[in-house]
Amino acid sequence: MTTHDEKLTYDGGSTVAVLGPGGIGGLLAGLLARAGHRVICLAGDETAAALRTRGIRVRSAVFGDFTAQVEAETELRTRVDACLVAVKHTALDAALDRVPPAALGDALLVPFLNGVEHPATLRARYREDVVAPAVIRVESTRVAPGEIVHGSPFAEVDLAGDTVPRERLEALAAVLGAAGPTTRVLPDETAALWAKMSFLAPFALLTTRYGLPLGDVRTRHREELTALVEETAAVSRACGGPADPVQALARYDAFPAGTKSSMQRDAEAGHRLELDAIGGALLRAADQHGVPVPVTTRLVAELEAARH
Ligand SMILES: NC(=O)c1ccc[n+]([C@@H]2O[C@H](COP(=O)([O-])OP(=O)(O)OC[C@H]3O[C@@H](n4cnc5c(N)ncnc54)[C@H](OP(=O)(O)O)[C@@H]3O)[C@@H](O)[C@H]2O)c1
Structure with a gap:
């Protein structure tokens, strides 16, 4: 056999x-x-x-x-x-x-x-x-x-x-x-998944919340972007994943200004959002490890409210 x-x-x-x-x-x-x-x-x-x-x-x-x-x-x-x-x-x-x-x-x-x-x-x-x-x-x-x-x-x-x-x-x-x-x-599943999450979550949440491409988010909402990147990095670190907020911001800055997230495209098309799998999961992990994430909490609540 x-x-x-x-x-x-x-x-x-x-x-x-x-x-x-x-x-x-x-x-x-x-x-x-x-x-x-x-x-x-x-x-x-x-x-x-x-x-x-x-x-x-x-x-x-x-x-x-x-x-x-x-x-x-x-x-x-x-x-x-x-x-x-x-x-x-x-x-x-x-x-x-x-x-x-x-x-x-x-x-x-x-x-x-x-x-x-x-x-x-x-x-x-x-x-x-x-x-x-x-x-x-x-x-x-x-x-x-x-x-x-x-x-x-x-x-x-x-x-x-x-x-x-x-x-x-x-x-x-x-x-x-x-x-x-x-x-x-x-070699490390947690690191692989959190590396992607650390990049995706701030980008997806902010582009969807404001209905703006990455270029506008990183200039007009820089403070929130920085806060979200730092919060996500802290949660990632607590979960055993990588945490490099400076590098994450540099990666956003290197992307074409017109880049949209798939969550944003789903919102534009009126499709269901993967909000719980991204924002929700981030909040649950933060809660589990006692990491304060005030900006993420507010943005996820605003996005949830906008869907109803
Ligand atoms: N697209 C990207 O560029 C990208 C990049 C990185 C990560 N991801 C992630 O990859 C995942 C998939 O995203 P996607 O963009 O490929 O989604 P998608 O284009 O919407 O494709 C999802 C597929 O699932 C099918 N489907 C839905 N319900 C089903 C069911 N009950 N049984 C069988 N098939 C079902 C849909 O079928 P129908 O065709 O019949 O509707 C569709 O073909 C998401 O978690 C996303 O975040 C996507």
């Missing part, structure tokens, strides 16, 4: 499920399918039907414009090597019903969601030693079912998973890296 460790050499013939073939999931599904892997997208009836008929069309200045054929199901029924999870937080619980633990077996479960709390949710539902959280730095948008526009001049994945054997992470990183995104394995 073939074991997963043998299969995870991924000699061009791995089988990967993608739960939520949207901006992130669709890009990864398209790239993996183009690289010769068997890709099974898990989606609702309509999206699954569209993917079966038309495949996934990717437009990308980095990876080219291409269409890749994928399979599509409404529930995982096939034995896979890995299942990538790329739904939004707001859809996570419902979407996981499409991945019964018995069907997942010992396949890796790799969430690409922003935030820091979902790995615990997944480990409560699936085997601890298969949950391998990833962080992705990219801008990619699902403009229609199966139609993906990759807009950023980069796509970078950090794979972690404190409970997962390192060689399994390395094997998956090799597959992802060969298919497209620059991929590395990081």
